[in-house]
Amino acid sequence: MSRRLSWLPWLVIVLVALALPLYLDAQWLKAGQYMMIGAVGAIGLTLLSGQAGQLSLAHGFFLLVGATSYTVLSGDEEGLVGLGLDPLLSLVGAVAISALAGMAFAPVAGRVRGIYLGVASLSLVFLGLYLGQEAETLTGGTSTGRAPATFELFGFPFSNEGELVIAGVPIRGTERLWYLFLALLALSYWLARGAVRSRVGRSWRAVRDNEAAAAAMGVDVRRTKASVFAVSSGYAGLAGVMIVLWFDILKPDESEYGTYGINTSIAFLAMVIIGGLGSVTGAVIGALVVFGLPQVLTLYSTNLGWFTGSVTPVLVSSFVYGAAIVLVVLFEPGGLAAIGRRIRELRS
Amino acid sequence: MSELVLENVTLRFGGLLALDNVSFSVAPGSLHALIGPNGAGKSSCFNVISGLYRPTSGAVRLGDKNLLQLRPHQVARLGIGRAFQNTALSQHSTVLDNVLLGRHALTKGGFIACGLRLTRREEQRHATRAKEICDFLGITAMVDQPLGALPYGVAKRVDIARALAVEPSLLLLDEPAAGMNTEETADLAGTIGQIRTDLGIAILLVEHDMDLVMGIADQVTVLDFGRVIADGTPTEVQTNADVIKAYLGVSA
Amino acid sequence: MTTFLQLMLNGLGKGAVFALLALGFVVIFKATEVVNFAHGSIVLFGGYIVLVTKDTIGWAGGAFLGILTAGVLALAVERLLLARSRHADPFSLALLTIGIDVIITEEIVRRLGVTVPFIGDAWDAKPIQLGGVTLFRTHLVALLVATVLITAFFFALRYTNWGIAMRAQAENREAAALVGIRSSRVTATVWLMAGLLAGIAVLFIATQDFSGAGLSRGTHSIALAAFPAAIIGGLDSTVGAIVGGITVGLVDALSTHYISFAFAKSAIFLVMLVVLIARPAGLFGTRETTRV
Numbered sequence: 001m002s003r004r005l006s007w008l009p010w011l012v013i014v015l016v017a018l019a020l021p022l023y024l025d026a027q028w029l030k031a032g033q034y035m036m037i038g039a040v041g042a043i044g045l046t047l048l049s050g051q052a053g054q055l056s057l058a059h060g061f062f063l064l065v066g067a068t069s070y071t072v073l074s075g076d077e078e079g080l081v082g083l084g085l086d087p088l089l090s091l092v093g094a095v096a097i098s099a100l101a102g103m104a105f106a107p108v109a110g111r112v113r114g115i116y117l118g119v120a121s122l123s124l125v126f127l128g129l130y131l132g133q134e135a136e137t138l139t140g141g142t143s144t145g146r147a148p149a150t151f152e153l154f155g156f157p158f159s160n161e162g163e164l165v166i167a168g169v170p171i172r173g174t175e176r177l178w179y180l181f182l183a184l185l186a187l188s189y190w191l192a193r194g195a196v197r198s199r200v201g202r203s204w205r206a207v208r209d210n211e212a213a214a215a216a217m218g219v220d221v222r223r224t225k226a227s228v229f230a231v232s233s234g235y236a237g238l239a240g241v242m243i244v245l246w247f248d249i250l251k252p253d254e255s256e257y258g259t260y261g262i263n264t265s266i267a268f269l270a271m272v273i274i275g276g277l278g279s280v281t282g283a284v285i286g287a288l289v290v291f292g293l294p295q296v297l298t299l300y301s302t303n304l305g306w307f308t309g310s311v312t313p314v315l316v317s318s319f320v321y322g323a324a325i326v327l328v329v330l331f332e333p334g335g336l337a338a339i340g341r342r343i344r345e346l347r348s
Numbered sequence: 349m350s351e352l353v354l355e356n357v358t359l360r361f362g363g364l365l366a367l368d369n370v371s372f373s374v375a376p377g378s379l380h381a382l383i384g385p386n387g388a389g390k391s392s393c394f395n396v397i398s399g400l401y402r403p404t405s406g407a408v409r410l411g412d413k414n415l416l417q418l419r420p421h422q423v424a425r426l427g428i429g430r431a432f433q434n435t436a437l438s439q440h441s442t443v444l445d446n447v448l449l450g451r452h453a454l455t456k457g458g459f460i461a462c463g464l465r466l467t468r469r470e471e472q473r474h475a476t477r478a479k480e481i482c483d484f485l486g487i488t489a490m491v492d493q494p495l496g497a498l499p500y501g502v503a504k505r506v507d508i509a510r511a512l513a514v515e516p517s518l519l520l521l522d523e524p525a526a527g528m529n530t531e532e533t534a535d536l537a538g539t540i541g542q543i544r545t546d547l548g549i550a551i552l553l554v555e556h557d558m559d560l561v562m563g564i565a566d567q568v569t570v571l572d573f574g575r576v577i578a579d580g581t582p583t584e585v586q587t588n589a590d591v592i593k594a595y596l597g598v599s600a
Numbered sequence: 601m602t603t604f605l606q607l608m609l610n611g612l613g614k615g616a617v618f619a620l621l622a623l624g625f626v627v628i629f630k631a632t633e634v635v636n637f638a639h640g641s642i643v644l645f646g647g648y649i650v651l652v653t654k655d656t657i658g659w660a661g662g663a664f665l666g667i668l669t670a671g672v673l674a675l676a677v678e679r680l681l682l683a684r685s686r687h688a689d690p691f692s693l694a695l696l697t698i699g700i701d702v703i704i705t706e707e708i709v710r711r712l713g714v715t716v717p718f719i720g721d722a723w724d725a726k727p728i729q730l731g732g733v734t735l736f737r738t739h740l741v742a743l744l745v746a747t748v749l750i751t752a753f754f755f756a757l758r759y760t761n762w763g764i765a766m767r768a769q770a771e772n773r774e775a776a777a778l779v780g781i782r783s784s785r786v787t788a789t790v791w792l793m794a795g796l797l798a799g800i801a802v803l804f805i806a807t808q809d810f811s812g813a814g815l816s817r818g819t820h821s822i823a824l825a826a827f828p829a830a831i832i833g834g835l836d837s838t839v840g841a842i843v844g845g846i847t848v849g850l851v852d853a854l855s856t857h858y859i860s861f862a863f864a865k866s867a868i869f870l871v872m873l874v875v876l877i878a879r880p881a882g883l884f885g886t887r888e889t890t891r892v
Contacts, residue, residue: 055691108873111880115635115694116835119827120876123869130866191463198462198471199448199455205438206449213436215420216398216429218453218514231459256821256865266698273695310710318706325699329692330685 017182021175022167029178030246031295036181037242038291040188042271042283044235047192049269050278051201052228053208054109055118057265061128062233064252064260065101066240067148069094071250072138074149081137087152091241098237102229109225125262132252132260145251148244151180158245181242185284188235192280195231204228205278263318267291270321273328276337285336289324293317349376349517350411352397352428352552357406359392359574366392367403368574374518374567379544379551381561381582384571385594390554391433393571394520397552398430399423410518425453429516431507433523433554439496443487443506446495447478450513478513484546485509485539501532505539512543518550519543525557533557537564562586570594606733607853613739615849616746617804622829622841622848623750624794629835630770631783631790633690638677638697639798640823641704646670646799647806647815648708650719659721666719667799673704674795678788709817716814720807727809738809745800750842757838762789770836798823821865825852828872834885843883847871 021029041059049055074090075082085093105124112120132139140146151158158180164171195201203224206214211221243259244250257263271290275282297313300306307313328335352374359367367389374380382390395401397408399420408415415423424430429450437446451474457467482488485505490498495506504524511519521540525533537560543549544564555561561568562582570578570585572594578585585591621639628636646666654662677700682693718724723737757763768776769786777783805822806815813819829848833840848868855867875882 108877111877114691116831116876116880118694119635119831120873122824122827123866123873126866126869130862133862191459194463194465195459198465198467199452199457200459200462202441202445202449203452205441206452209438210436212398212400212420213432214449215400216424216432217449217510218421218424219449220419220421227458255818256824257817262824266702269695269698270702310713315706315710318702322699322702322706326681326696326703329696329699330681333692 014186018179021171021178022169026172026174027299029174031292031299033174033178033181033242033246034295035288035292036185037239037246038268038271038287039185039284040242041236041239041268042275042287043188043192043280044232044239045268046272046275046278046280046283047195047204047235048228048232050272050276050283051196051208052204052225054225054228055115056121056229056232057118057262057269058105058121058124059236059268060260060262060264061124062098062102062236063240063243063264064128064132065233066094066098066237067244067250067260068132068135068139068240068252069097069237070241071140071146071148071244075146076149077146079137080140080146087149088154090149091151091238094241095234095237098240099230099234101237102231102233103226105233106226106229107222109229110222122262122265125256125260125265128260129253129256133254139250139252142252142254145249147249151177151245153180177245180245184238184242188238189280189284196278196280200227267321270325274321274324274335276335276340279335279337282335282337282340290317290321293320349548349550350413351375352518352550353407353409354393354397355407355409357393357396357403357408359389359396359401360404366574367396370406370571370574370576372569372576372579374550374552376517376550377544377548378566379540379553379564381553381555381565381568382571383555383558383561383568387573388571389574390571391522392574394430394522394552394554397423397428397520421453424514427515427517428520429511429514429518430520431504431511431522431524433526435503435507437495437503437507437510440494442492442494443482443498443509444475444478444491446506447482447509447513448474450510451478453514478509481509481512482506484512484542500527504528504536508539508543512547512549516549518552521551521553521555523554523556525555525560533560536560540564603857607857608850609733609735610739611850611853612846613736613742613849614810614852615846616739616743617801617810617845618825618829618848619842619845620746620749620797620801621823621826622833622845623753623838624797625826625830626833626835626838626841627766627790628794629830630838631766632693632787634682634697635690635694635835636697636794637694638701638704639794639826640820641701641708642670642674642677642795642798643802643805643823644705644708644815644820645673646795647719647802647819648711650803651712651717651815654719654721662719663722663803666802667796670799670802671792671795674798675788675792678791683784683787705817705820709820712816716816716818718807718814720803720809724807724809736809738804738807742804742810749797749800754838762786766790825868828868831872831882832875834882836886837882837884840882840884 041063045056045059070090072081073083073085073093074087076084108120109117133142158176159173203219206217206219207221207224215221253259253261267290271286272283274289275286294313294317297316301313332338355371357367357370370393382393384390392401396403397415399415399418410426410428413426455470455474461467479488479491482491485508487502487505487509490502495503508524525536528536540551541564544551565582568580568582568585569576570591577590577594578588625636625639628634646669649669650662650666653665681696681700685693685696720738723741726737728735728737757767765781765786768781769783773783802819804810806819811822825848829844830841832847833844851868851871852864856864
């Protein structure tokens with residue numbers, strides 16, 4: 001494919017994505033939204049663990065931070081802490097708070113490396129579990145949870161309120177959320193790609209490959225680690241905001257297996273490994289697989305009557321991504337990104 | 349241009365005395381070699397200068413700046429470039445990408461700025477300069493190839509190019525000729541000499557290859573068991589009895 | 601006072617079990633530098649075998665089979681998957697064990713379904729009263745078994761050929777290979793050993809006395825405590841594993857009682873975090889020095 005037309009596939013993807021709400025049912029749109037949430041989170045993790053080489057199993061925690069921050073910043077209910085801020089401001093605020101939380105953990109990365117760092121980061125998930133349960137005035141507690149404020153953009157509500165029709169199709173809450181998520185994903189993707197190809201990405205890779213050499217080239221290793229943790233946690237926080245809008249409720253987990261638990265952290269790691277550590281596009285595809293499979297299988301099961309008994313869509317998906325991790329490590333550690341590169345080389 | 353001065357530098361690792369009262373200086377624009385048997389403390393010296401190790405006692409100055417107060421990346425920003433014994437390059441990145449890392453201190457921009465592509469134009473400028481440096485080192489042809497696919501000799505040149513990209517006034521070369529044959533070494537000697545003459549950069553060179561060192565160095569410091577046992581011109585050092593005993597062998 | 605004594609005894613009993621888990625974890629790390637994320641799933645597997653066989657061949661038979669199969673599973677994982685990885689760096693292998701953990705855990709949890717059975721029939725819920733203190737038989741037996749096994753282990757490590765080979769490989773893999781120590785054999789035996797220890801540990805974990813919870817996903821979570829236990833002690837120190845295990849047991853018992861059950865889980869990991877920051881190598885581990 002000639003260089004001049006390399007943007008063509010992207011254009012097609014964007015046009016299709018923009019048109020889908022006009023053709024798909026709400027349940028399919030919701031499945032797609034869930035995949036987009038995964039994609040945003042996965043991009044953040046691939047930058048942290050893939051580009052900068054800082055293994056993290058704390059992604060679930062930062063999702064919780066983002067989710068809780070948005071709900072608290074924008075919320076306004078009796079008996080609960082809420083600042084009643086504008087939703088857009090709350091979203092930005094939630095991302096910022098998550099980024100700060102990430103920066104606060106970064107010094108641990110200065111003391112501990114490699115797999116040890118991954119294990120250390122597990123402690124954050126447990127911290128989140130505890131805080132989520134205890135800080136009931138913030139989170140609403142594990143039994144009832146708390147409803148997040150409807151997202152609004154300059155007064156335009158992303159709910160079923162108000163009339164909006166495009167090409168004869170009513171654009172209600174689910175459709176509007178689709179476009180919002182699409183915009184957030186596009187922005188996340190674009191920023192990440194720009195960073196990877198530039199000075200920032202270079203400094204991350206330098207820290208990953210050899211800290212002493214990086215320092216000898218003028219890279220402030222401490223600061224670089226702090227900034228990549230901030231960026232990654234910011235992405236996770238954004239995914240957290242999206243998740244709370246998707247569920248339409250903030251509900252902290254009761255055990256370390258839940259929406260914000262270890263299983264979530266591992267799922268994101270799976271996305272990044274499958275896609276290829278460090279590859280932004282790979283992360284998105286990994287998310288489509290890991291978060292998409294359970295959604296799609298659930299939809300098929302209700303429509304086709306599959307999955308009765310103990311074999312559930314979630315189980316099958318877990319099997320698939322567990323097996324995918326094993327296969328990737330055994331046969332192609334570079335993941336899908338490496339496979340993609342091989343195909344391109346064979347063609348040229 | 350400043351002089352690099354090491355004064356009474358002592359470095360201990362628990363019970364091991366890696367450097368024992370080491371003093372020498374590198375004059376601006378000169379080619380200074382640091383030689384000695386394996387384990388003599390040459391790499392430790394480099395690591396102290398780069399700020400990776402903190403000496404137990406002693407002083408290290410570049411001009412009037414005390415290097416011991418600085419963190420490694422700050423030492424680099426002062427204009428000290430370094431090429432490593434085991435190259436320490438990113439195997440998966442291209443040659444250009446590796447060399448561009450050296451421009452880090454000369455550029456600005458964090459995640460947002462780079463994500464928004466605000467640094468594009470500046471990056472182009474630096475890429476041009478990086479290519480000039482690669483040209484100087486004879487590796488222009490491989491500029492877009494991934495490092496992992498290239499031979500060792502080329503990788504060593506990339507390492508030097510990266511160190512030069514820092515625009516240093518002092519270049520630390522850690523065994524650049526290691527693993528090279530006679531022809532490659534002669535080539536390298538020429539390049540190093542050119543760096544000194546054309547670019548006016550002072551060079552502190554750690555090497556085992558005596559022909560390379562004696563042929564191009566202005567000044568030689570010999571270390572043995574962490575101590576300086578000789579410091580002078582190549583000829584002076586070659587005829588020094590202590591040095592012959594410790595290192596060069598009778599046939600020098 | 602009796603409460604505190606009670607808590608200490610509980611803590612020691614639990615600590616003994618965590619020590620067994622941590623020991624298995626540490627021997628794998630010592631011999632191969634791989635952090636085994638699949639440990640919890642092997643614990644579950646052993647417990648599951650006990651569950652499905654104890655009604656037919658009696659508890660003792662089931663327990664024996666559970667321990668044995670857990671060991672074999674661990675061995676199989678090492679021989680069939682880890683040993684076959686082309687790009688065998690410890691980091692990638694650790695990621696591999698994450699994938700294995702997901703697969704095995706999900707399958708066992710699926711088979712367990714909604715049942716949450718206790719499998720420590722021989723000693724569960726049979727407390728002994730001594731003075732004003734209630735001694736849980738489970739904890740006592742665990743302490744006894746752990747003491748015997750750990751003593752045997754240290755004896756083997758010091759005086760048998762296997763022990764010497766293991767220490768040599770842990771010290772310097774290449775050198776050990778050069779003097780004729782077959783690393784594949786050492787690696788296989790440490791995984792087997794870790795699996796056996798996991799199979800033994802589950803007999804105590806999935807009891808009323810220990811956790812109040814039967815064999816379930818919760819068992820996997822409890823087994824996760826092997827991480828902080830091993831790290832607090834020092835990932836490459838077998839003595840550290842014991843100390844770490846006991847520490848975790850005590851922290852767990854004390855924080856459950858004095859603060860809350862929910863906090864206890866975080867408490868263990870927070871202690872681990874503090875130790876990691878203060879002494880990255882753990883209390884008894886050796887510091888890593890990298891050559892530049």
